[in-house]
Amino acid sequence: MGKITLLSGEMAHVDCLSCAITSGQIEPNGGVVVETDYFHAHQDVAYPIKGLVILASKRHIHGFDELKEHEKMDYINLLTTIRKAQREVLGIEYVYYFYNEDTTHHFHTWMVPRYEWMNGFGRSVESLRPILLHARHKLNDEENDKEVKEAIALLRESIKKRSL
Ligand SMILES: [Zn+2]
Numbered sequence: 001m002g003k004i005t006l007l008s009g010e011m012a013h014v015d016c017l018s019c020a021i022t023s024g025q026i027e028p029n030g031g032v033v034v035e036t037d038y039f040h041a042h043q044d045v046a047y048p049i050k051g052l053v054i055l056a057s058k059r060h061i062h063g064f065d066e067l068k069e070h071e072k073m074d075y076i077n078l079l080t081t082i083r084k085a086q087r088e089v090l091g092i093e094y095v096y097y098f099y100n101e102d103t104t105h106h107f108h109t110w111m112v113p114r115y116e117w118m119n120g121f122g123r124s125v126e127s128l129r130p131i132l133l134h135a136r137h138k139l140n141d142e143e144n145d146k147e148v149k150e151a152i153a154l155l156r157e158s159i160k161k162r163s164l
Pocket of ligand 1: 016017018019020059060061105106
């Protein structure tokens with residue numbers, strides 16, 4: 001059983017955070033961005049960065065090579081759809097993608113928007129951890145929370161419209 005600290009400061013005890021979120025056991029901040037039979041996209045529960053999206057598989061797998069054909073198609077379609085929405089409704093020019101297979105959770109890809117303020121933490125992969133920690137410790141306030149939730153709502157609406 002793993003322990004996870006949620007943004008609210010609450011501790012969640014779950015075997016796999018990705019399973020808990022994709023099954024609806026834990027409600028991510030702002031709700032679901034988009035959901036299909038195989039994937040679930042949501043805001044991270046610990047790092048409040050506007051427009052950050054996590055795309056998690058519904059199956060409890062760890063490796064990229066475990067994806068089945070229909071999941072691969074769904075994955076790339078969702079990634080590109082979410083990316084497009086980030087650009088169109090949030091004006092996000094660059095996104096950092098991050099995914100590691102030795103996670104304690106299961107298969108999920110981080111889509112981290114790159115904002116001006118992040119330049120102060122350097123560039124490329126080494127800047128990610130300081131940025132996430134900064135968000136967790138310095139941006140965890142009501143005003144930012146509101147922005148994060150509004151961004152999620154905008155993304156969700158934009159993606160819904162596209163798929164109609
Ligand atoms: Zn899982």
